[in-house]
Amino acid sequence: MKKNQKVTMKVLAILILTALLFTACSKQEKPGESTKAGSEQSYVLATASPGGTYYPVGVAIATLVTDKLGEKDHIKMNAITSAGSGENVQLLKSHEADFAILQGLFGSMAWQGKGKYEGKPEKQMRAVTMLWENxxxxxxxxxxxxxxxxxxxxxxxxxxxxxxxxxxxxxxxxxxxxxxxxxxxxxxxxxxxxxxxxxxxxxxxxxxxxxxxxxxxxxxxxxxxxxxxxxxxxxxxxxxxxxxxxxxxxxxxxxxxxxxxxxxxxxxxxxxxxAQPNFLAVRPDVDEETVYEVVKTIYENLPYLHKMHKATMAIKLEKGVQGLPVPLHPGAAKFFKEKGIAIPASIMPTK
CATH class of the missing domain: 3.40.190.10 (Periplasmic binding protein-like II)
Structure with a gap:
């Protein structure tokens, strides 16, 4: 092989390697996507703007989940700011968030296709638990x-x-x-x-x-x-x-x-x-075991959340399904059934 041909082949090899590295490095992690093949799951929790309650409580929940489930179950969660319930419904729909904190009013409007969502119901959400009152x-x-x-x-x-x-x-x-x-x-x-x-x-x-x-x-x-x-x-x-x-x-x-x-x-x-209830919502396609572990972790570690924000003092197991405007996710229903909490027929899991 001639010298200039060898040089050309080396340059081509370098270009191909560079392209592969660029592709690998530029691949962005998506909500709910494994950061390590088949192992770690990273979830996004949409909250609201700083200065209210959604953001600090969302940060507390995300920190708790990552702290308790990160090593044991390879489940991590990251809280992000947003414009609040309205944007959060869209973030769930567009798969830009996996979990979200929502007003009961917004959940009711979106699910029924009333008010702001007149004739255009949004069904890309399920309830995890009631949180505190807004x-x-x-x-x-x-x-x-x-x-x-x-x-x-x-x-x-x-x-x-x-x-x-x-x-x-x-x-x-x-x-x-x-x-x-x-x-x-x-x-x-x-x-x-x-x-x-x-x-x-x-x-x-x-x-x-x-x-x-x-x-x-x-x-x-x-x-x-x-x-x-x-x-x-x-x-x-x-x-x-x-x-x-x-x-x-x-x-x-x-x-x-x-x-x-x-x-x-x-x-x-x-x-x-x-007041109206605030609740934790999740996309219906998030797997049952993950949602089960998240809600279980919340209720097993309430003192942890109490130290983070006083509003979480209102989170109580006996109120976990009260006032929910959308059906429960199967993972959440599994947890509440295990705890002997009666689930109203109106919020039993649906497909």
Missing amino acids: VEHFVTYKEFAETGNIMDLKNLKGKRFSIGKRGSGTETSGKTILTSLGFDVDNFFKLEYLGYSASAKALQDKRVLGMNIPAGPPVAAITQAFATIGADNIAVLEFTDDQLKKIDSNFPVWSRYVIKAGTYPGQKADIHTI
Whole structure:
């Protein structure tokens, strides 16, 4: 073989090897995909924006799963931020997430094809467990809170109000609640679409005069608002029983919730608001054994989660299937049956 031919063959071999290495290195790990053939499974848990409860609780669950199941069962989990329940439904559908934390309202709308999903039901989700209650915090300055009731928001006509990020569960739940009470939300307020921390900062700077923050107390953004603005200057608005009935009539997911005095800096009295369940959802194609191990690990290690966020104190085995708006995943159903928890027929696993 001539010298120049040998050189050509060497160059060709180098190019082929480089291409193979590039292909191998550029292959990205997908949600639920084995990082080592047949061994380690890495799952993505979609949460919401920082400043609320979804993100820190999601991080706590993901850390727990990885810590307890990483070596033993080769199951790992990574929590990611998102715009909340609305985006999380899409992330499950597009296989960009395997697990997600969702509002009960959003799960109900998506599964039934109502409200935001009118005529277009989303079935790419199953329930793992109820987590904690999503407590409604409608906040405004006391100068506008004549009675302390939610209807005081009528004093914000034409004024800036933060309803939550576009497409988020915060936006949807806020608009659903206010519409039920007779507000034409899009035309009544000058809406701002901000995340939790950004809403609290905007309220502090008076760039908005009210905000909607549904999350498990104590909520970082509400604590921030009370600490920086002062409990004497702002109010979390309350709901009457009749108002609760009106709101619950279309999507029966809400219940009474009392935020105890002292939950937030300077809060001297109980706040009578409403709440809906948050639940852990999973794609239906995630295998049964993985979901079983995840829910089992959560309930066997509740003290671990309690240290991470106070909202997890509400996670209780006896409430694990209460208020779930979509059917259970078979892996979750297996766990609850083993624990003797009665599963309502409406949420028994479906194909």
